[in-house]
Amino acid sequence: MYKKLFIYICILLFSVSIVFGNTNENLKPEVAVETIFTESGAVFDHVNINSYVIIKDEFKTIDNVTKICNDISEKLNIKEINLKKENDENYCFINARGIIEEGEYVTVIVQSSRSVDLRESSIVVDVIETKEQYDLEELCSKIRYILSSYGKVNLNINLSGYYNGLVSNKELQENINKLLNIIGAKKVEGISEDKVISITGYTPNIKKHISYCGRKANINIASRYNSYENRTDILIGTPLIVLEY
Template sequence: MKRLKVITSIGLILILSIINYVWANDSIQKDEKLLLKVFNKTEANFLEANVNFTGKILDKLVEIDELETMAEKLKDNLNILGTKRDGNFFNDMNNVKIVSEDFYDMDITNGENFRQIIISGKDKEDRTITIILSSYKDVYGNAEETDLVIDVIENKNASKIERVINRVKEVFKNFNTKPQITTCITGTFKGKLKEKDIYKKITRALQSVDAKKVEGLTDPSVISISAYSPYLKNYIYTGNKKMNINLAVRYNQYEDKTYIWLANPIITIGY
């Protein structure tokens, strides 16, 4: 499960645009606590929590040196440790990004109409934090924009998510921006669960926040359900229906574990 989710923001944008989802901008003050409550009802073993923040911070194309200065300040604000290691550093065995407290990575793309800086590293509590600053110009419409994505992976204690979220919100507040936030908690069960037991766990979890099923998919390899709870304020639309809980379950034969992903409002990582 060690992975660098650099493309999370891109995937999120594509998902929401292709299937015509619309974000709501309601307060999400307590959503993370409620999502953790739902997860605990499944009785899964906590593996990791991934929180992704996306927002536009400027209406202009930024020069690469200014973008790099912004990225360094963000790194310091988020307490990313280590010294800079330029370029991507991958484990040749499985193409997994190696992230440690000794180094942080900075990858730079500098084009005429598109500039991007990606910083990835660890903070003092061993969280993996990725910062993506993208600045671009639409050569056809002459529109210019600079976006910020901050992706946090907590794999020690799910209850610490709220503190991280508050810190990142402050970062966006400094840009007068309210970010779109996606939270996904991943857990595991030992062995392969029977389908009836999976649905019992799903039902118990959704009932804990009065969530009603919106859509569902079941095939031999995965069960996926979207639902809506009146208690979770961060939601999107699927068609003309609101959804703010997305839950998926899949068995991994190689590890002999059943994985569960629980997200608000939608799962944006691979499963």
């Protein structure tokens, strides 16, 4: 629950501070991420699709919020749903957690709030896919279609994998540079510390990007050593990785 709220807070911050832009190319974000991951040679762990819609200047009652959540859950065919609700005069919230099928977990969060100066509602659909046999394009298209009736749909797509043992930062840096080149991306900024590395890049070949501090970005590759499992984890996300890593 707290991790999902953390992700949701990140999404709200991004929605305020970033601007989405379009390019003239037709490479879907999910195709770019999957292409890079395949070339990385990492062992597959899971896919995370974090999608959201921000509805400005509109407060929805608990009945409205519940209806939206139920509609989305039904269209995604979510089973074994665990519901949590909060409701007062100026705030309502519903969290539905369940599974689509074995190995495919989903959380739907719908909330609405109002104050003297602000009315805003939001919808979050977070899907975690742990099966190696999956269709990322189909899943992303389905989520976009379902959420499009509520407003502009934004997706953060993350593929997670790992290499056995410890991989040096030098080797990771070389590998990440090669992966960025595959989709024609250039490094925007990055950090490299002890057993941790994160590089943000931009390519005009991906349909969307975010803008911050006068710079564009739409691909993020991060890695760290997991001493508990003696493996080096790698995350590849677009436009940015929004998970804790």
